[in-house]
Amino acid sequence: MSKKLLGIDLGGTSVKFGILTLDGQVQEKWAIETNILEDGKHIVPDIIASIKHRLELYGLSNDDFAGIGMGSPGAVDRTQKTVTGAFNLNWAETQEVGAAIEAELGIPFAIDNDANVAALGERWVGAGDNNPDVVFVTLGTGVGGGIIADGSLIHGVAGAGGEIGHIIVEPEEGFDCTCGNKGCLETVASATGVVRLGRLLAENYEGPSAIKAAIDNGDSVTSKDVFTAAAAGDKFADSVVEKVGFYLGLATANISNILNPDSVIVGGGVSAAGEFLRSRIENYFQKFAFPQVKKSTKIKIAELGNDAGIIGAASLARQFIEE
Amino acid sequence: MSKKLLGIDLGGTSVKFGILTLDGQVQEKWAIETNILEDGKHIVPDIIASIKHRLELYGLSNDDFAGIGMGSPGAVDRTQKTVTGAFNLNWAETQEVGAAIEAELGIPFAIDNDANVAALGERWVGAGDNNPDVVFVTLGTGVGGGIIADGSLIHGVAGAGGEIGHIIVEPEEGFDCTCGNKGCLETVASATGVVRLGRLLAENYEGPSAIKAAIDNGDSVTSKDVFTAAAAGDKFADSVVEKVGFYLGLATANISNILNPDSVIVGGGVSAAGEFLRSRIENYFQKFAFPQVKKSTKIKIAELGNDAGIIGAASLARQFIEE
Numbered sequence: 095m096s097k098k099l100l101g102i103d104l105g106g107t108s109v110k111f112g113i114l115t116l117d118g119q120v121q122e123k124w125a126i127e128t129n130i131l132e133d134g135k136h137i138v139p140d141i142i143a144s145i146k147h148r149l150e151l152y153g154l155s156n157d158d159f160a161g162i163g164m165g166s167p168g169a170v171d172r173t174q175k176t177v178t179g180a181f182n183l184n185w186a187e188t189q190e191v192g193a194a195i196e197a198e199l200g201i202p203f204a205i206d207n208d209a210n211v212a213a214l215g216e217r218w219v220g221a222g223d224n225n226p227d228v229v230f231v232t233l234g235t236g237v238g239g240g241i242i243a244d245g246s247l248i249h250g251v252a253g254a255g256g257e258i259g260h261i262i263v264e265p266e267e268g269f270d271c272t273c274g275n276k277g278c279l280e281t282v283a284s285a286t287g288v289v290r291l292g293r294l295l296a297e298n299y300e301g302p303s304a305i306k307a308a309i310d311n312g313d314s315v316t317s318k319d320v321f322t323a324a325a326a327g328d329k330f331a332d333s334v335v336e337k338v339g340f341y342l343g344l345a346t347a348n349i350s351n352i353l354n355p356d357s358v359i360v361g362g363g364v365s366a367a368g369e370f371l372r373s374r375i376e377n378y379f380q381k382f383a384f385p386q387v388k389k390s391t392k393i394k395i396a397e398l399g400n401d402a403g404i405i406g407a408a409s410l411a412r413q414f415i416e417e
Numbered sequence: 418m419s420k421k422l423l424g425i426d427l428g429g430t431s432v433k434f435g436i437l438t439l440d441g442q443v444q445e446k447w448a449i450e451t452n453i454l455e456d457g458k459h460i461v462p463d464i465i466a467s468i469k470h471r472l473e474l475y476g477l478s479n480d481d482f483a484g485i486g487m488g489s490p491g492a493v494d495r496t497q498k499t500v501t502g503a504f505n506l507n508w509a510e511t512q513e514v515g516a517a518i519e520a521e522l523g524i525p526f527a528i529d530n531d532a533n534v535a536a537l538g539e540r541w542v543g544a545g546d547n548n549p550d551v552v553f554v555t556l557g558t559g560v561g562g563g564i565i566a567d568g569s570l571i572h573g574v575a576g577a578g579g580e581i582g583h584i585i586v587e588p589e590e591g592f593d594c595t596c597g598n599k600g601c602l603e604t605v606a607s608a609t610g611v612v613r614l615g616r617l618l619a620e621n622y623e624g625p626s627a628i629k630a631a632i633d634n635g636d637s638v639t640s641k642d643v644f645t646a647a648a649a650g651d652k653f654a655d656s657v658v659e660k661v662g663f664y665l666g667l668a669t670a671n672i673s674n675i676l677n678p679d680s681v682i683v684g685g686g687v688s689a690a691g692e693f694l695r696s697r698i699e700n701y702f703q704k705f706a707f708p709q710v711k712k713s714t715k716i717k718i719a720e721l722g723n724d725a726g727i728i729g730a731a732s733l734a735r736q737f738i739e740e
Binding site: 225227241243244245246247248249250251252253254255256257258260261262265273274275340344347348349351352353354355356381382383384385386387389390391 | 548550564566567568569570571572573574575576577578579580581583584585588596597598663667670671672674675676677678679704705706707708709710712713714
């Protein structure tokens with residue numbers, strides 16, 4: 095019988111698990127709550143216990159698995175298989191994640207950064223069509239990403255490769271970013287960034303708009319509210335979406351002028367706006383991309399949703415498949 | 418006896434040749450004029466004749482070589498080993514460069530784009546310290562480059578990877594670029610771009626400046642003149658260099674936020690300004706790079722000068738070394 099892969103997507107609120115075939119089909123998936131109490135010391139034991147429980151339930155043993163892969167927040171050491179500084183897990187100190195999981199489960203283990211892992215997932219069985227050159231941008235609470243070039247995930251010299259959210263798109267008068275710089279893509283294209291941009295544009299917008307009124311009133315407005323209003327014909331909201339499209343078109347064109355990937359895949363919560371957002375990005379991408387790049391690099395919306403994490407994590411374990 | 422590598426740097430005015438050791442030391446080098454007459458049909462025969470002549474002169478035979486590598490302008494098909502559309506060679510039609518050279522010399526042959534090849538050279542034995550993640554930017558008549566990420570030269574899906582000159586640095590009011598877009602890095606950081614930027618800044622500069630006076634008079638001013646004047650204390654020229662540094666700092670920071678290379682190496686004629694230019698780029702790079710990237714990616718000036726081409730070309734032939 096062909097072996098299976100196990101993918102783990104570790105997040106601040108839940109840990110998602112998937113059992114996959116070697117060609118990336120999800121056979122089983124489940125999730126547990128992330129218990130970040132007591133410096134997150136329960137997280138790894140909880141993961142191990144959950145896997146043991148499920149393997150028993152499904153009548154599987156460690157011999158049925160080629161390997162386990164995990165995506166994690168924080169700074170991941172892929173060689174030591176450790177995680178440091180994952181503050182949403184209360185993991186300030188270095189965690190020996192790989193050593194613990196390999197010792198308890200007897201299955202080879204690999205780990206990488208969560209945004210990189212989601213990129214691998216979308217590239218493998220999602221919108222990336224398993225192409226060797228794919229860029230993934232995730233628009234959520236922050237803006238992250240992963241770069242696959244010539245078949246390799248690009249980590250760079252210090253592991254900061256793929257910091258797409260920190261591409262500077264407004265060098266002169268940008269918003270302050272949490273990273274300490276100004277004008278980063280994240281400040282205008284994350285969920286909060288879209289609203290921040292709306293607040294700026296509201297200052298000079300004249301004309302009726304329920305979204306502008308809500309922003310000016312100090313009401314709670316989400317990026318989803320902005321996209322919904324724009325799609326329903328609110329001209330102010332539409333101007334905000336247009337500007338988000340400008341920034342994302344500029345950033346994806348510049349990434350593509352450097353790497354000429356087969357596709358730039360846009361995922362994360364904000365990408366739920368789908369074609370409405372994609373077409374705006376595409377318009378500006380076409381304006382800013384080099385002629386050969388315009389013709390060859392595609393802008394796509396992600397296809398895997400939340401499963402990108404477990405699928406990409408499982409793909410990390412493909413290195414353990416014995417020919 | 419250990420085998421050797423032969424590197425060929427094909428350009429519009431000359432063809433440069435180098436015989437190198439397997440670890441990248443240049444043992445012999447020579448050059449011939451590029452004869453672009455009659456649709457450039459003499460170029461490949463001239464290259465073959467020159468190599469045959471030199472091998473005889475040095476008492477070497479095809480058995481002494483692991484392989485030949487070449488860097489060429491135009492659109493290179495690495496698999497077919499052909500070149501198309503190299504207009505400065507009068508090669509509009511596809512040229513069977515590899516087939517001709519392999520048939521006549523009996524040595525395995527590899528070919529890539531000239532900017533990519535120069536990147537490989539600087540990475541191998543120049544400023545790149547043979548690191549797996551290196552970006553090369555060449556500032557000359559145009560602005561080109563090459564990206565080496567995770568040890569691979571990045572070509573992208575249609576071979577347009579590394580079009581660093583066409584990163585957009587002025588999305589709103591940039592100069593027209595030969596590529597058809599506006600605001601490309603090449604429009605402000607190539608040799609002509611520096612002068613074009615000077616002409617724009619001269620419109621609003623008040624104060625004494627020999628360079629501004631020359632520009633306003635319509636005299637012939639080169640980028641070298643601008644750098645020389647700036648270094649000698651001309652405040653207007655200094656403001657031009659500062660702005661060039663801003664654009665190059667922005668572009669190199671954004672490349673590095675995406676790829677986190679060990680170094681971004683700046684070469685080409687404009688880089689002759691050396692540390693005077695590098696330090697300006699570095700200042701803006703520090704402003705625009707993500708914190709981890711600031712600390713780990715270095716901005717360097719190229720070390721190999723004109724030899725980058727033959728050395729990088731020779732490095733393409735390392736794939737033929739038998740273990």
